Amino acid sequence: MAFGIYSLLEAVxxxxxxxxxxxxxxxxxxxPGWGGSQVHGFxxxxxxxxxxxxxxxxxxxxxxxxxxxxNIFIILFKLIFG
Amino acid sequence: xxxxxxxxxxxxxxxxxxxxxxxxxxxxxxQENMYDQYGQPRQQQAPPQLFEDxxxxxxxxxxxGYGGMNYGYPPPGQxxxxxxxxxxxxxxxxxGPQIFQDPLVANMAMQYGQSLASQGREYVDKKLEKYVxxxxxxxxxxxxxxxxxxxxxxxxxxxxxxxxxVRYEQxxxxxxRHEINAPDLYIPLMAVxxxxxxxxxxxxxxxxxxxxVLGMQASSALVWLxxxxxxxxxxxxxxxxxxxxxxLDLLAFSSYKYVGMIVALLAGLVMQSLGYYCVLAYSSFxxxxxxxxxxxxxxxxxxxxxxxxxxxxxxxxxxLFMSGLQPLMMWWLTKHLVAV
Numbered sequence: 001m002a003f004g005i006y007s008l009l010e011a012v013x014x015x016x017x018x019x020x021x022x023x024x025x026x027x028x029x030x031x032p033g034w035g036g037s038q039v040h041g042f043x044x045x046x047x048x049x050x051x052x053x054x055x056x057x058x059x060x061x062x063x064x065x066x067x068x069x070x071n072i073f074i075i076l077f078k079l080i081f082g
Numbered sequence: 083x084x085x086x087x088x089x090x091x092x093x094x095x096x097x098x099x100x101x102x103x104x105x106x107x108x109x110x111x112x113q114e115n116m117y118d119q120y121g122q123p124r125q126q127q128a129p130p131q132l133f134e135d136x137x138x139x140x141x142x143x144x145x146x147g148y149g150g151m152n153y154g155y156p157p158p159g160q161x162x163x164x165x166x167x168x169x170x171x172x173x174x175x176x177x178g179p180q181i182f183q184d185p186l187v188a189n190m191a192m193q194y195g196q197s198l199a200s201q202g203r204e205y206v207d208k209k210l211e212k213y214v215x216x217x218x219x220x221x222x223x224x225x226x227x228x229x230x231x232x233x234x235x236x237x238x239x240x241x242x243x244x245x246x247x248v249r250y251e252q253x254x255x256x257x258x259r260h261e262i263n264a265p266d267l268y269i270p271l272m273a274v275x276x277x278x279x280x281x282x283x284x285x286x287x288x289x290x291x292x293x294x295v296l297g298m299q300a301s302s303a304l305v306w307l308x309x310x311x312x313x314x315x316x317x318x319x320x321x322x323x324x325x326x327x328x329x330l331d332l333l334a335f336s337s338y339k340y341v342g343m344i345v346a347l348l349a350g351l352v353m354q355s356l357g358y359y360c361v362l363a364y365s366s367f368x369x370x371x372x373x374x375x376x377x378x379x380x381x382x383x384x385x386x387x388x389x390x391x392x393x394x395x396x397x398x399x400x401x402l403f404m405s406g407l408q409p410l411m412m413w414w415l416t417k418h419l420v421a422v
Contacts, residue, residue: 004301008308051320 013070019059020067028056222267222330224257232262233269237341238365240372246379263376265334273340274303277415280347284419287351303340303415310336310411314404321396325381335373339408342369343416350420358420366409373405 028034033049046054210216236243248263249256258266281299285291311332318325327335342365350358381397 003305004298005305008305046322048320048322051322055319 010074013067013074016059016063016067017071019056020063022056022060024060218328218330219267221255221257222265222334224259225266225268226259229259229262229266230269233258233266234341236262237338237372238345238368240368240375243375246375248379263379265331265376267330267334270334270337270340273344274307274337276344277303277340277347280344281419284347284351284421288421306411306415307333307337310407313407317400317403321400323381323397323400327377327380331380335377336404336408338372339366339369339412342366343412346412347416347419350416355420358416362409362412362416366412369408369412370405373408374401377401377404 022028031053034053207216246263249261255261255264258264258268278296278300282291282296285295311329314332314336315329318327342362345365346358346362349361378401381401
């Protein structure tokens with residue numbers, strides 16, 4: 001039951017870690033549709049896959065460095081308070 | 083919010099006024115009174131002149147002077163004291179020119195104070211506006227009692243309501259108090275607070291209460307709400323659906339479920355788990371109907387887009403997902419509170 005705000009923070013950090021750890025060369029580039037920026041016509045809605053790849057790429061770009069202090073903070077917190 | 087800042091800043095302007103020497107006149111509080119209402123300069127110019135005339139004919143002007151004073155100042159209690167003090171101390175203090183100067187100084191001080199106040203207000207407004215626009219939030223709290231009653235009725239009996247569209251007026255949605263279908267945040271806010279209190283009551287009746295339980299309930303309710311909204315946002319993003327729904331709308335819609343939860347919990351208090359499950363089933367069913375119908379208008383944008391939109395099926399799935407999530411959340415957030 002004890003799913004408080006701190007747990008949510010932890011969960012978010014773990015999720016972001018999981019996205020950031022996906023390796024560009026070894027894993028993502030082998031997925032079909034990665035990298036190839038498909039040209040879609042005007043007014044055409046982008047597909048689900050495109051959106052997900054876009055999302056992953058954004059997280060990898062933006063969150064790479066902020067995640068380091070966040071992880072350090074959480075690890076220290078765990079070490080001290082259990 | 084605006085007023086508090088203005089109130090906080092104004093004394094600075096006023097202190098400058100009282101720092102200058104002529105305020106030892108003894109009419110200090112009277113002057114302050116005068117500058118408070120300095121918005122109409124013509125009327126306020128009159129009292130100092132009245133002073134100057136008085137200095138010549140002190141004797142017979144007294145009565146008239148009081149009359150004039152009372153006329154100039156709306157609150158009758160204070161000016162009387164101020165006026166009598168002023169007359170008494172006047173001959174000993176600095177004469178005419180200083181008094182003539184005084185309103186000017188005070189005027190400048192007043193303007194300085196006002197500019198400070200407005201600067202501070204602008205600053206805070208800008209900072210706040212960055213995160214949440216206050217005018218937008220105010221829209222969600224523009225409710226009145228008939229609206230709340232009707233909305234609650236709609237939440238529990240949405241079956242006969244036929245028109246679910248929100249009216250627009252000059253590209254702005256009509257305020258909730260005039261439009262029953264518009265989302266508001268008043269009911270959700272009250273419902274969340276009440277839910278936490280009712281949860282405390284339930285736990286107390288089962289001898290499981292301790293003060294920190296309330297905080298835990300609040301925290302976990304908040305977290306589940308955030309998670310739900312986040313999931314819906316992620317779905318909206320991934321499926322690339324364009325809707326009219328604003329984020330605050332989403333917050334409002336996804337926290338109407340607390341109303342049903344409160345009723346289910348109260349039923350659980352009265353009739354144990356049987357009553358709880360019956361009421362929960364009914365209220366979640368009516369909430370699903372309510373959500374589905376309201377959101378169908380919001381997501382699909384009325385009937386206009388239905389004809390040629392390609393992502394119609396996606397929209398339908400999104401609707402089913404959003405309204406199907408509600409009973410699950412209602413059950414999940416209340417099941418541990420009911421006596422087995």
